[in-house]
Amino acid sequence: MTDLKTDEIRARVHEILAEQAMIDPASVTDESTPQELGIDSMGLVEAIFAIEEGFDITVPFNANAPEQSDFDISTVGAIVHAVERLVAAQK
Amino acid sequence: MSRRVVITGAGTVNALGRDVPSTLAAMRAGRCGIDTLQMRDADRLAIRIGAQVGGYDEADHFNRQEIALFDRYTQFAILAAREALEQAGLTFAGEAAARAGVILGTSGGGLTTQDDNYRAVYEEGKNRVHPFVVPRLMNNAAAAHLSMEWNLKGPSFTVATACASSNHAIGQAFQFVRAGLSDVMITGGSEAMLCFGGVKAWEGLRVMSGDTCRPFCATRSGMVQGEGAGIFVLESLDHARARGAEILAEVAGVGMTSDAADIVMPSREGAERAMESALRDARLAPEEVGYINAHGTGTAANDKIESAAIAHVFGRHADALAISSTKSMHGHCIGATGAIELLACIMALRDGVIAPTVNWRERDPECALDVVPNEAREARVTACLSNAFAFGGMNAVLALRAA
Numbered sequence: 290m291t292d293l294k295t296d297e298i299r300a301r302v303h304e305i306l307a308e309q310a311m312i313d314p315a316s317v318t319d320e321s322t323p324q325e326l327g328i329d330s331m332g333l334v335e336a337i338f339a340i341e342e343g344f345d346i347t348v349p350f351n352a353n354a355p356e357q358s359d360f361d362i363s364t365v366g367a368i369v370h371a372v373e374r375l376v377a378a379q380k
Numbered sequence: 381m382s383r384r385v386v387i388t389g390a391g392t393v394n395a396l397g398r399d400v401p402s403t404l405a406a407m408r409a410g411r412c413g414i415d416t417l418q419m420r421d422a423d424r425l426a427i428r429i430g431a432q433v434g435g436y437d438e439a440d441h442f443n444r445q446e447i448a449l450f451d452r453y454t455q456f457a458i459l460a461a462r463e464a465l466e467q468a469g470l471t472f473a474g475e476a477a478a479r480a481g482v483i484l485g486t487s488g489g490g491l492t493t494q495d496d497n498y499r500a501v502y503e504e505g506k507n508r509v510h511p512f513v514v515p516r517l518m519n520n521a522a523a524a525h526l527s528m529e530w531n532l533k534g535p536s537f538t539v540a541t542a543c544a545s546s547n548h549a550i551g552q553a554f555q556f557v558r559a560g561l562s563d564v565m566i567t568g569g570s571e572a573m574l575c576f577g578g579v580k581a582w583e584g585l586r587v588m589s590g591d592t593c594r595p596f597c598a599t600r601s602g603m604v605q606g607e608g609a610g611i612f613v614l615e616s617l618d619h620a621r622a623r624g625a626e627i628l629a630e631v632a633g634v635g636m637t638s639d640a641a642d643i644v645m646p647s648r649e650g651a652e653r654a655m656e657s658a659l660r661d662a663r664l665a666p667e668e669v670g671y672i673n674a675h676g677t678g679t680a681a682n683d684k685i686e687s688a689a690i691a692h693v694f695g696r697h698a699d700a701l702a703i704s705s706t707k708s709m710h711g712h713c714i715g716a717t718g719a720i721e722l723l724a725c726i727m728a729l730r731d732g733v734i735a736p737t738v739n740w741r742e743r744d745p746e747c748a749l750d751v752v753p754n755e756a757r758e759a760r761v762t763a764c765l766s767n768a769f770a771f772g773g774m775n776a777v778l779a780l781r782a783a
Contacts, residue, residue, distance in 0.1 A: 352586040
Protein backbone atom coordinates (compact mmCIF):
# COMPACT_ATOMS: atom_id res chain seq x y z
CA MET A 290 0.00 0.00 0.00
CA THR A 291 2.91 2.30 0.65
CA ASP A 292 3.96 2.57 -2.98
CA LEU A 293 0.61 3.53 -4.44
CA LYS A 294 1.11 6.09 -7.19
CA THR A 295 -1.46 8.77 -8.02
CA ASP A 296 -2.40 6.99 -11.26
CA GLU A 297 -3.11 3.75 -9.45
CA ILE A 298 -5.16 5.54 -6.81
CA ARG A 299 -7.05 7.37 -9.55
CA ALA A 300 -7.77 4.17 -11.45
CA ARG A 301 -9.03 2.39 -8.34
CA VAL A 302 -11.20 5.32 -7.23
CA HIS A 303 -12.67 5.49 -10.73
CA GLU A 304 -13.38 1.77 -10.60
CA ILE A 305 -15.07 2.02 -7.20
CA LEU A 306 -17.25 4.92 -8.31
CA ALA A 307 -18.08 3.21 -11.60
CA GLU A 308 -19.10 0.08 -9.77
CA GLN A 309 -21.27 2.16 -7.43
CA ALA A 310 -22.90 3.95 -10.35
CA MET A 311 -23.15 0.72 -12.36
CA ILE A 312 -21.38 2.30 -15.36
CA ASP A 313 -18.22 1.62 -17.36
CA PRO A 314 -15.07 2.90 -15.53
CA ALA A 315 -14.00 4.50 -18.83
CA SER A 316 -16.89 6.92 -18.60
CA VAL A 317 -15.68 8.28 -15.24
CA THR A 318 -13.48 11.37 -15.46
CA ASP A 319 -11.81 13.50 -12.79
CA GLU A 320 -14.12 16.32 -13.76
CA SER A 321 -17.30 14.33 -13.11
CA THR A 322 -19.30 15.05 -9.97
CA PRO A 323 -20.82 12.14 -8.04
CA GLN A 324 -24.26 13.52 -8.93
CA GLU A 325 -23.43 13.46 -12.66
CA LEU A 326 -22.46 9.82 -12.33
CA GLY A 327 -25.84 9.14 -10.75
CA ILE A 328 -24.50 8.59 -7.21
CA ASP A 329 -26.92 9.97 -4.58
CA SER A 330 -26.08 10.72 -0.94
CA MET A 331 -26.50 7.14 0.26
CA GLY A 332 -24.61 5.88 -2.80
CA LEU A 333 -21.78 8.16 -1.78
CA VAL A 334 -21.78 6.74 1.75
CA GLU A 335 -21.51 3.27 0.22
CA ALA A 336 -18.71 4.33 -2.15
CA ILE A 337 -16.77 5.84 0.75
CA PHE A 338 -17.09 2.56 2.61
CA ALA A 339 -15.66 0.79 -0.47
CA ILE A 340 -12.82 3.31 -0.59
CA GLU A 341 -12.04 2.71 3.10
CA GLU A 342 -12.03 -1.04 2.56
CA GLY A 343 -10.08 -0.82 -0.70
CA PHE A 344 -7.30 1.45 0.60
CA ASP A 345 -7.42 0.41 4.28
CA ILE A 346 -7.97 4.00 5.37
CA THR A 347 -10.53 5.82 7.54
CA VAL A 348 -12.37 8.58 5.72
CA PRO A 349 -13.73 11.42 7.85
CA PHE A 350 -17.20 11.88 6.38
CA ASN A 351 -20.53 12.82 7.94
CA ALA A 352 -23.44 12.59 5.50
CA ASN A 353 -25.20 15.37 7.42
CA ALA A 354 -22.57 17.93 6.59
CA PRO A 355 -20.49 16.68 3.64
CA GLU A 356 -19.09 20.17 3.06
CA GLN A 357 -17.83 20.32 6.64
CA SER A 358 -16.18 16.91 6.50
CA ASP A 359 -12.44 16.95 5.96
CA PHE A 360 -12.88 15.00 2.74
CA ASP A 361 -13.71 16.82 -0.48
CA ILE A 362 -16.32 14.98 -2.53
CA SER A 363 -17.16 17.77 -4.98
CA THR A 364 -15.65 15.96 -7.99
CA VAL A 365 -14.03 12.62 -8.75
CA GLY A 366 -10.64 14.39 -8.98
CA ALA A 367 -11.16 15.89 -5.54
CA ILE A 368 -11.94 12.44 -4.12
CA VAL A 369 -8.78 11.02 -5.77
CA HIS A 370 -6.73 13.81 -4.21
CA ALA A 371 -8.31 13.32 -0.79
CA VAL A 372 -7.67 9.56 -0.91
CA GLU A 373 -4.08 10.20 -1.96
CA ARG A 374 -3.62 12.46 1.07
CA LEU A 375 -5.12 9.88 3.45
CA VAL A 376 -2.99 7.09 1.99
CA ALA A 377 0.13 9.25 2.38
CA ALA A 378 -0.83 10.21 5.95
CA GLN A 379 -1.19 6.56 6.82
CA LYS A 380 2.48 5.73 6.00
CA MET B 381 -68.72 1.20 17.37
CA SER B 382 -66.51 4.22 17.88
CA ARG B 383 -65.43 5.14 21.37
CA ARG B 384 -63.27 7.89 22.75
CA VAL B 385 -59.90 6.71 24.01
CA VAL B 386 -57.93 8.15 26.91
CA ILE B 387 -54.56 7.66 28.59
CA THR B 388 -54.82 6.82 32.29
CA GLY B 389 -51.29 5.69 33.06
CA ALA B 390 -47.76 6.53 31.91
CA GLY B 391 -44.37 5.07 32.74
CA THR B 392 -40.84 5.40 31.45
CA VAL B 393 -37.18 4.62 31.81
CA ASN B 394 -34.77 6.72 29.74
CA ALA B 395 -31.57 8.73 30.00
CA LEU B 396 -33.42 11.66 31.58
CA GLY B 397 -35.03 9.68 34.39
CA ARG B 398 -36.22 6.36 35.73
CA ASP B 399 -39.84 7.49 35.92
CA VAL B 400 -42.24 10.04 34.46
CA PRO B 401 -41.87 12.79 37.12
CA SER B 402 -38.07 12.87 36.87
CA THR B 403 -38.21 12.74 33.06
CA LEU B 404 -40.65 15.64 32.87
CA ALA B 405 -38.58 17.61 35.39
CA ALA B 406 -35.52 17.10 33.17
CA MET B 407 -37.46 18.19 30.08
CA ARG B 408 -38.69 21.30 31.90
CA ALA B 409 -35.13 22.09 32.91
CA GLY B 410 -33.88 21.46 29.37
CA ARG B 411 -31.36 18.93 30.59
CA CYS B 412 -29.46 16.94 27.96
CA GLY B 413 -29.00 13.24 28.74
CA ILE B 414 -26.30 12.72 26.10
CA ASP B 415 -22.92 11.67 27.46
CA THR B 416 -19.89 9.50 26.74
CA LEU B 417 -20.93 5.91 26.03
CA GLN B 418 -20.01 3.38 28.67
CA MET B 419 -19.74 -0.06 27.13
CA ARG B 420 -17.36 -2.85 26.35
CA ASP B 421 -15.03 -2.05 23.42
CA ALA B 422 -16.13 1.62 23.33
CA ASP B 423 -12.56 2.48 22.29
CA ARG B 424 -13.27 0.76 18.95
CA LEU B 425 -16.24 3.01 18.22
CA ALA B 426 -16.01 6.07 15.97
CA ILE B 427 -19.18 7.48 17.60
CA ARG B 428 -18.73 7.51 21.36
CA ILE B 429 -21.73 9.47 22.60
CA GLY B 430 -25.28 8.44 23.39
CA ALA B 431 -28.14 8.92 25.83
CA GLN B 432 -27.73 5.86 28.03
CA VAL B 433 -29.76 4.90 31.07
CA GLY B 434 -26.83 5.54 33.37
CA GLY B 435 -25.98 3.69 36.56
CA TYR B 436 -28.57 1.04 35.80
CA ASP B 437 -28.11 -2.28 37.64
CA GLU B 438 -30.58 -4.96 36.61
CA ALA B 439 -30.04 -6.77 39.92
CA ASP B 440 -31.72 -3.82 41.69
CA HIS B 441 -34.98 -4.68 39.94
CA PHE B 442 -35.02 -8.32 38.93
CA ASN B 443 -34.08 -11.68 40.42
CA ARG B 444 -31.75 -14.25 38.90
CA GLN B 445 -34.48 -16.16 37.05
CA GLU B 446 -35.93 -12.98 35.64
CA ILE B 447 -32.57 -11.69 34.47
CA ALA B 448 -31.97 -15.00 32.69
CA LEU B 449 -35.10 -14.29 30.62
CA PHE B 450 -35.21 -10.50 30.35
CA ASP B 451 -33.07 -8.65 27.81
CA ARG B 452 -32.35 -5.03 28.70
CA TYR B 453 -35.20 -3.88 26.42
CA THR B 454 -37.64 -6.20 28.22
CA GLN B 455 -36.45 -4.91 31.58
CA PHE B 456 -37.06 -1.31 30.51
CA ALA B 457 -40.54 -2.24 29.28
CA ILE B 458 -41.47 -3.98 32.53
CA LEU B 459 -40.22 -1.13 34.73
CA ALA B 460 -42.09 1.46 32.65
CA ALA B 461 -45.24 -0.68 32.58
CA ARG B 462 -45.14 -1.06 36.35
CA GLU B 463 -45.20 2.71 36.75
CA ALA B 464 -47.99 3.12 34.17
CA LEU B 465 -50.20 0.42 35.66
CA GLU B 466 -49.71 1.65 39.20
CA GLN B 467 -50.83 5.08 38.09
CA ALA B 468 -53.83 3.67 36.24
CA GLY B 469 -54.71 1.53 39.24
CA LEU B 470 -55.85 -1.38 37.10
CA THR B 471 -55.69 -5.12 37.67
CA PHE B 472 -56.96 -7.73 35.26
CA ALA B 473 -59.03 -10.84 35.98
CA GLY B 474 -61.80 -12.76 34.24
CA GLU B 475 -63.58 -10.88 31.44
CA ALA B 476 -61.51 -7.72 32.10
CA ALA B 477 -58.34 -9.72 31.36
CA ALA B 478 -59.81 -11.10 28.15
CA ARG B 479 -60.69 -7.55 27.06
CA ALA B 480 -57.13 -6.23 27.60
CA GLY B 481 -53.94 -6.66 25.59
CA VAL B 482 -50.55 -5.20 24.88
CA ILE B 483 -49.08 -3.76 21.67
CA LEU B 484 -45.48 -2.59 21.87
CA GLY B 485 -43.09 -1.07 19.40
CA THR B 486 -39.45 -2.06 19.14
CA SER B 487 -36.90 -2.05 16.37
CA GLY B 488 -34.01 -4.12 17.67
CA GLY B 489 -35.82 -6.28 20.22
CA GLY B 490 -33.29 -8.19 22.30
CA LEU B 491 -30.32 -6.77 20.43
CA THR B 492 -28.05 -6.78 23.47
CA THR B 493 -28.68 -10.51 23.88
CA GLN B 494 -27.83 -11.07 20.22
CA ASP B 495 -24.71 -8.94 20.50
CA ASP B 496 -23.46 -10.72 23.64
CA ASN B 497 -24.07 -14.17 22.23
CA TYR B 498 -22.64 -13.54 18.78
CA ARG B 499 -19.56 -12.28 20.57
CA ALA B 500 -19.44 -15.46 22.64
CA VAL B 501 -19.61 -17.80 19.65
CA TYR B 502 -17.67 -15.80 17.05
CA GLU B 503 -15.10 -13.80 19.02
CA GLU B 504 -14.62 -15.99 22.04
CA GLY B 505 -15.05 -19.21 20.08
CA LYS B 506 -17.58 -20.73 22.48
CA ASN B 507 -19.66 -23.56 21.15
CA ARG B 508 -22.49 -23.28 23.65
CA VAL B 509 -24.91 -20.48 24.55
CA HIS B 510 -27.42 -20.05 27.35
CA PRO B 511 -30.65 -22.01 26.77
CA PHE B 512 -32.80 -18.86 26.89
CA VAL B 513 -31.09 -16.90 24.11
CA VAL B 514 -34.05 -17.23 21.76
CA PRO B 515 -36.84 -16.31 24.22
CA ARG B 516 -34.64 -13.46 25.45
CA LEU B 517 -33.84 -11.92 22.08
CA MET B 518 -37.18 -12.30 20.34
CA ASN B 519 -38.95 -9.18 19.23
CA ASN B 520 -42.15 -10.01 21.07
CA ALA B 521 -40.47 -10.90 24.37
CA ALA B 522 -41.24 -7.58 26.09
CA ALA B 523 -44.90 -7.64 25.04
CA ALA B 524 -45.13 -11.28 26.14
CA HIS B 525 -43.69 -10.57 29.58
CA LEU B 526 -46.10 -7.66 30.05
CA SER B 527 -49.02 -9.91 29.19
CA MET B 528 -47.80 -12.51 31.70
CA GLU B 529 -46.99 -10.05 34.47
CA TRP B 530 -50.39 -8.32 34.31
CA ASN B 531 -52.58 -11.17 33.05
CA LEU B 532 -53.51 -9.46 29.78
CA LYS B 533 -55.33 -12.15 27.80
CA GLY B 534 -56.60 -10.26 24.77
CA PRO B 535 -54.69 -9.36 21.60
CA SER B 536 -50.95 -8.83 22.10
CA PHE B 537 -48.19 -8.32 19.57
CA THR B 538 -45.17 -6.26 18.60
CA VAL B 539 -44.92 -3.67 15.87
CA ALA B 540 -41.60 -3.02 14.17
CA THR B 541 -41.36 0.04 11.94
CA ALA B 542 -37.90 1.24 12.94
CA CYS B 543 -38.11 4.79 14.34
CA ALA B 544 -41.91 4.90 14.09
CA SER B 545 -42.51 1.59 15.92
CA SER B 546 -43.96 3.18 19.06
CA ASN B 547 -46.28 5.50 17.21
CA HIS B 548 -47.55 2.66 15.05
CA ALA B 549 -48.02 0.55 18.19
CA ILE B 550 -49.86 3.28 20.09
CA GLY B 551 -51.94 4.06 17.00
CA GLN B 552 -52.88 0.41 16.70
CA ALA B 553 -53.75 0.07 20.40
CA PHE B 554 -55.86 3.24 20.07
CA GLN B 555 -57.78 1.71 17.19
CA PHE B 556 -58.41 -1.52 19.13
CA VAL B 557 -60.02 0.43 21.98
CA ARG B 558 -61.83 2.86 19.72
CA ALA B 559 -63.34 0.04 17.71
CA GLY B 560 -64.45 -1.80 20.82
CA LEU B 561 -62.15 -4.80 20.28
CA SER B 562 -60.58 -4.18 23.70
CA ASP B 563 -61.46 -2.11 26.75
CA VAL B 564 -57.88 -1.53 27.90
CA MET B 565 -54.62 -1.72 25.95
CA ILE B 566 -51.11 -1.40 27.31
CA THR B 567 -48.94 0.18 24.65
CA GLY B 568 -45.77 2.12 23.90
CA GLY B 569 -42.31 0.89 23.06
CA SER B 570 -38.94 -0.19 24.31
CA GLU B 571 -35.43 -0.17 22.86
CA ALA B 572 -31.95 -1.04 24.09
CA MET B 573 -29.73 -0.67 21.04
CA LEU B 574 -26.79 0.95 22.81
CA CYS B 575 -24.55 -2.09 22.64
CA PHE B 576 -21.35 -2.35 20.60
CA GLY B 577 -22.97 -3.92 17.54
CA GLY B 578 -25.95 -1.58 17.73
CA VAL B 579 -23.81 1.55 17.70
CA LYS B 580 -21.36 0.12 15.13
CA ALA B 581 -24.21 -0.53 12.70
CA TRP B 582 -25.45 3.07 12.99
CA GLU B 583 -21.92 4.42 12.55
CA GLY B 584 -21.82 2.82 9.12
CA LEU B 585 -24.63 5.00 7.87
CA ARG B 586 -22.61 8.18 8.52
CA VAL B 587 -25.56 10.08 9.92
CA MET B 588 -24.48 10.08 13.56
CA SER B 589 -23.24 13.18 15.31
CA GLY B 590 -19.88 13.10 17.04
CA ASP B 591 -20.66 16.01 19.37
CA THR B 592 -24.36 16.23 20.28
CA CYS B 593 -27.89 16.33 18.90
CA ARG B 594 -28.97 19.80 17.67
CA PRO B 595 -32.31 19.41 15.91
CA PHE B 596 -33.37 22.24 13.58
CA CYS B 597 -30.10 24.11 14.25
CA ALA B 598 -28.05 25.39 11.31
CA THR B 599 -25.02 23.62 12.84
CA ARG B 600 -26.76 20.28 13.38
CA SER B 601 -24.45 17.36 12.82
CA GLY B 602 -26.65 14.29 12.93
CA MET B 603 -28.52 12.02 15.27
CA VAL B 604 -27.52 10.65 18.66
CA GLN B 605 -28.88 7.32 19.84
CA GLY B 606 -30.72 6.88 23.10
CA GLU B 607 -32.43 3.97 24.85
CA GLY B 608 -35.34 3.32 27.15
CA ALA B 609 -39.05 2.66 27.21
CA GLY B 610 -42.33 4.52 27.39
CA ILE B 611 -45.47 2.59 28.33
CA PHE B 612 -49.07 3.84 28.50
CA VAL B 613 -52.44 2.57 29.61
CA LEU B 614 -55.13 3.31 27.02
CA GLU B 615 -58.78 2.71 27.80
CA SER B 616 -62.16 3.87 26.58
CA LEU B 617 -63.38 7.12 28.08
CA ASP B 618 -66.47 5.38 29.46
CA HIS B 619 -64.35 2.68 31.08
CA ALA B 620 -62.12 5.30 32.69
CA ARG B 621 -65.04 7.41 33.89
CA ALA B 622 -66.92 4.42 35.28
CA ARG B 623 -64.03 3.63 37.59
CA GLY B 624 -63.19 7.26 38.37
CA ALA B 625 -59.71 7.11 36.83
CA GLU B 626 -57.62 10.22 36.37
CA ILE B 627 -57.31 11.03 32.69
CA LEU B 628 -53.91 12.26 31.49
CA ALA B 629 -54.92 13.04 27.90
CA GLU B 630 -57.15 11.84 25.10
CA VAL B 631 -55.76 10.03 22.08
CA ALA B 632 -57.88 11.69 19.43
CA GLY B 633 -56.53 10.25 16.19
CA VAL B 634 -53.75 8.64 14.25
CA GLY B 635 -52.40 9.02 10.72
CA MET B 636 -50.26 6.37 9.05
CA THR B 637 -48.71 6.66 5.60
CA SER B 638 -45.92 5.14 3.52
CA ASP B 639 -43.61 7.14 1.26
CA ALA B 640 -43.16 4.20 -1.10
CA ALA B 641 -40.03 5.98 -2.29
CA ASP B 642 -36.68 5.46 -0.56
CA ILE B 643 -35.39 3.16 2.17
CA VAL B 644 -33.69 5.96 4.15
CA MET B 645 -34.48 9.39 2.68
CA PRO B 646 -37.62 10.96 4.14
CA SER B 647 -40.35 12.39 1.92
CA ARG B 648 -42.13 15.66 2.52
CA GLU B 649 -45.23 14.37 0.83
CA GLY B 650 -45.41 11.23 3.04
CA ALA B 651 -44.93 13.30 6.18
CA GLU B 652 -47.61 15.78 5.12
CA ARG B 653 -50.13 13.09 4.38
CA ALA B 654 -49.47 11.48 7.78
CA MET B 655 -50.07 14.77 9.65
CA GLU B 656 -53.15 15.60 7.56
CA SER B 657 -54.53 12.14 8.09
CA ALA B 658 -54.02 12.38 11.88
CA LEU B 659 -55.80 15.75 11.96
CA ARG B 660 -58.68 14.38 9.93
CA ASP B 661 -58.96 11.26 12.06
CA ALA B 662 -59.01 13.40 15.22
CA ARG B 663 -61.45 15.90 13.66
CA LEU B 664 -58.99 18.64 14.52
CA ALA B 665 -58.66 21.86 12.57
CA PRO B 666 -54.99 22.76 12.04
CA GLU B 667 -55.55 25.99 14.04
CA GLU B 668 -56.48 23.96 17.14
CA VAL B 669 -53.00 22.41 17.35
CA GLY B 670 -50.69 24.29 19.69
CA TYR B 671 -47.71 21.96 19.84
CA ILE B 672 -45.97 19.38 17.67
CA ASN B 673 -43.45 16.99 19.12
CA ALA B 674 -41.31 16.71 16.01
CA HIS B 675 -39.52 13.67 14.72
CA GLY B 676 -36.56 16.12 14.70
CA THR B 677 -33.66 13.69 14.49
CA GLY B 678 -30.99 16.34 13.97
CA THR B 679 -30.01 14.99 10.55
CA ALA B 680 -29.70 17.35 7.62
CA ALA B 681 -32.44 15.63 5.68
CA ASN B 682 -35.12 15.01 8.32
CA ASP B 683 -35.21 18.44 9.91
CA LYS B 684 -35.36 20.29 6.61
CA ILE B 685 -38.08 18.06 5.17
CA GLU B 686 -40.11 17.93 8.39
CA SER B 687 -40.04 21.74 8.66
CA ALA B 688 -41.24 22.09 5.09
CA ALA B 689 -43.98 19.53 5.67
CA ILE B 690 -45.24 21.30 8.81
CA ALA B 691 -45.18 24.67 7.03
CA HIS B 692 -47.17 23.22 4.16
CA VAL B 693 -49.78 21.41 6.27
CA PHE B 694 -50.35 24.27 8.72
CA GLY B 695 -49.92 27.23 6.39
CA ARG B 696 -49.97 30.52 8.29
CA HIS B 697 -50.71 28.74 11.56
CA ALA B 698 -47.24 27.12 11.34
CA ASP B 699 -45.77 30.35 12.70
CA ALA B 700 -48.04 30.23 15.74
CA LEU B 701 -47.14 26.63 16.53
CA ALA B 702 -44.55 25.48 19.05
CA ILE B 703 -42.45 22.63 17.64
CA SER B 704 -39.77 20.86 19.60
CA SER B 705 -37.58 17.81 19.35
CA THR B 706 -36.99 16.21 22.71
CA LYS B 707 -34.49 13.85 21.03
CA SER B 708 -32.03 16.64 21.83
CA MET B 709 -32.39 15.52 25.47
CA HIS B 710 -33.21 11.77 25.55
CA GLY B 711 -31.57 10.88 22.26
CA HIS B 712 -33.19 8.97 19.44
CA CYS B 713 -34.62 5.96 21.23
CA ILE B 714 -35.46 4.30 17.88
CA GLY B 715 -38.39 1.91 18.43
CA ALA B 716 -39.20 3.50 21.81
CA THR B 717 -38.80 7.09 20.79
CA GLY B 718 -42.42 7.94 19.97
CA ALA B 719 -43.52 6.58 23.34
CA ILE B 720 -40.97 8.61 25.29
CA GLU B 721 -41.86 11.68 23.23
CA LEU B 722 -45.54 11.20 24.04
CA LEU B 723 -44.62 12.20 27.60
CA ALA B 724 -43.69 15.66 26.30
CA CYS B 725 -47.11 15.86 24.63
CA ILE B 726 -48.85 14.94 27.87
CA MET B 727 -46.79 17.58 29.71
CA ALA B 728 -47.86 20.22 27.18
CA LEU B 729 -51.55 19.28 27.42
CA ARG B 730 -51.72 18.67 31.13
CA ASP B 731 -49.16 20.95 32.72
CA GLY B 732 -49.06 23.67 30.06
CA VAL B 733 -45.30 23.29 29.67
CA ILE B 734 -43.67 22.82 26.28
CA ALA B 735 -40.41 20.89 26.36
CA PRO B 736 -37.57 22.65 24.55
CA THR B 737 -35.22 21.70 21.73
CA VAL B 738 -31.90 21.91 23.56
CA ASN B 739 -28.36 22.33 22.16
CA TRP B 740 -29.82 24.77 19.64
CA ARG B 741 -27.44 27.53 18.56
CA GLU B 742 -28.25 29.05 15.21
CA ARG B 743 -31.33 29.53 13.06
CA ASP B 744 -31.47 27.49 9.85
CA PRO B 745 -33.50 29.30 7.18
CA GLU B 746 -34.69 25.87 6.02
CA CYS B 747 -36.07 25.13 9.51
CA ALA B 748 -37.61 28.55 10.10
CA LEU B 749 -40.23 27.52 12.67
CA ASP B 750 -40.61 28.18 16.39
CA VAL B 751 -38.57 25.25 17.71
CA VAL B 752 -38.73 26.33 21.38
CA PRO B 753 -34.94 26.69 21.58
CA ASN B 754 -33.16 25.64 24.76
CA GLU B 755 -35.75 26.69 27.33
CA ALA B 756 -39.10 25.18 28.22
CA ARG B 757 -42.08 27.45 27.78
CA GLU B 758 -45.43 27.84 29.46
CA ALA B 759 -48.36 27.76 27.06
CA ARG B 760 -51.96 26.66 27.04
CA VAL B 761 -52.17 23.74 24.64
CA THR B 762 -55.45 21.95 23.96
CA ALA B 763 -54.29 19.70 21.11
CA CYS B 764 -50.98 18.43 19.81
CA LEU B 765 -49.36 16.07 17.33
CA SER B 766 -46.47 13.66 17.76
CA ASN B 767 -44.55 12.88 14.57
CA ALA B 768 -42.57 9.76 13.68
CA PHE B 769 -41.09 9.28 10.22
CA ALA B 770 -39.15 6.04 9.97
CA PHE B 771 -36.56 4.50 7.71
CA GLY B 772 -38.48 2.54 5.17
CA GLY B 773 -40.64 5.61 4.59
CA MET B 774 -43.18 4.46 7.19
CA ASN B 775 -44.82 7.34 9.00
CA ALA B 776 -47.15 7.48 12.01
CA VAL B 777 -48.50 10.65 13.59
CA LEU B 778 -50.56 10.68 16.79
CA ALA B 779 -53.07 13.43 17.59
CA LEU B 780 -53.89 14.16 21.22
CA ARG B 781 -56.33 16.43 23.04
CA ALA B 782 -56.25 17.71 26.58
CA ALA B 783 -58.42 15.71 28.97
